[in-house]
Amino acid sequence: MATSSVPQVKAGFVSGRYSAIEARKLQLEACRKYDYQIGTDEKGKPVHIANYRDPETRQVVAQHLRYQDKEMPWRGEPKKAGLFGQHLWGPGSAKRLIITEGEIDCITVAQLLGLKWPVVSIRSGAHNALKDIKAQINYVESFDEVVLMFDMDDQGREASKEIGAILSPGKAKIATLPYKDPNECLMKGKGQDVVDAQWTATAYRPDGVVTLAEIYDEAIKPVEQGLPWAWHPMTEWTYGRRFGEICGFGAGTGVGKTDLLTQQIVFDIADLKQRVGIIFLEQHRSETANRLAGKLKGKAYHVPDGSWKDIDRVKAIREVADMDRVFLYNHFGQTDWKRIAEIIRHLAINEGVKLFYLDHLTALADPSNERESLELIMEEMASLAQQLRVWIGYISHLSTPEKGSHEEGAQVSLKHFKGARAIGFWTHFAFGIERNKVAEEPAERLITTVRCIKDRLTGRGDGQTMKLKYDQKTCRLSVATQSQYGGGIDFSAGEDESPPAQTGATPNEPEDDPLPF
Secondary structure, eight states: EEEEOOOOTTTTTEEEEEBBBGTBBBBBHHHHHHHHHEEETTTOOEEEEEEEEETTTEEEEEEEOOOTTOOOEEEEOGGGGOOGGGSSSSSSSEEEEEESSSHHHHHHHHHHTTTOOOOOEOSOGGGHHHHHHHHHHHHHHHSSSSEEEOOOHHHHHHHHHHHHHHSOOEEEEEOOOSSSSSHHHHHOOHHHHHHHHHHHHOOOOOOOOOOOOTTTHHSSOOOOOOOOSSSHHHHHHHHOOEEEEETEEEOOTSSSSSHHHHHHHOOOOOSSOOOOEEETTTTTHHHHHHHHHHHHTOOOTTSSSSSSSEEEHHHHHHHHHHHTTTEEOOOTTOOOHHHHHHHHHHHHHOOOOOEOOOOOOOGSOGGGGGHHHHHHHHHHHHHHHHHHHEEEEEEEEBBBOSSSSSSOOOOOOOGTTTTTHHHHHHHEEEEEOOBBBBBBSHHHHTTEEEEEEEEESSSTTTTTTTEEEEEETTTEEEEEETTOOOOOESSSOOOOOOTTTTOOOOOOOSSSOOOOO
């Protein structure tokens, strides 16, 4: 092993000598140039010594020691030190600067490049990389290109992105290696791959930015209509429901929003054969089961009015259960968004659920800071839907309208939604559900207006409305057509009505004493 003596060092520092390090395939000249030594400490323990210098005075101000057990303590004043090897290369002394994650990797790359090109290292691993670069930002920025050749693990990749984000646009490039780090590449005979990596390093690009060429195959896929709604007018307005979207429903108290979503759920599981996640925060799971079975069979199984037999109710619930497409959130009243997000993620990844219904969004808000908490929830919900490629439908409570009452049929506007600013920004579609619960005419109490108040896809659905009639005998909502004469409601099933195969029903004339939704 070739060695060379060095002058004495300051008191408190470890004295060493220059030497080739065969175990790392590092040559004597490379170690000498970078002032990397081997020696023994005051206790006689063998140690590697990386000498760090003040960028201005170029005097040794700190030592980074490496022991066989990988312990790596500091001596001296590391806060005064620059990057490892920085004293060798003046600011802007070449077009390209290469930065590695450790001293051994730094020497490795410099050696492979013939000790002719600027190579430096951060001081204390990937977790401190950003701090180290910020401390020497003027030096790093003085080079036209900065190649980040960090370890090929999660920490190294993340550190590369963090540094790339603070450098001037187009300056940072991220190298890719066949093994974990440059020295491992050298040890495994892949030194040329390290040399090539500096030339093939890709320009840093923030997460989420792609070129059209990169997504060309995805972009040319056929444009398809999404999953249909239970009521054909909504499908026509929206071109269906697409995975990755979130849709909001707003209505006054007791107007029938949960009932409408329940019928939509039964359409999804019975007609579309989709798996559905139901997160109803203010309805017990057993009531949800009875309502689903009732929608399926056209019976008010949740109302003990004597219109059905219990044996039929039990059979209907069994039929829904045997579909194996319904997943219920099992904790009544639990209103923590992080928990709900965890449930959605689990069901999507592990159970293949693609459609989710949340009733209601407002229950998840922090009462002490409702607006900001809803903004955060909406942002995270939209991101979750995109990431998991699922569809999420949610119910929102409404604020009091300027005139009238939502419970008396007042028109719903997007600004009435609690957290309207966030909902308006993140929601793909929003619908108002309107019904006059206290109308003098019993027939009018059975009519629900669904109004599209947000259409991000095309804008064509904005302002579109449809009227649904609630049939007391079947407990289902079906499209009520407008009469061509006089503008009244025609309660007969017209040509425009397309009831679902299992959930639809021919509407009947309203009775004098309508049942509540």
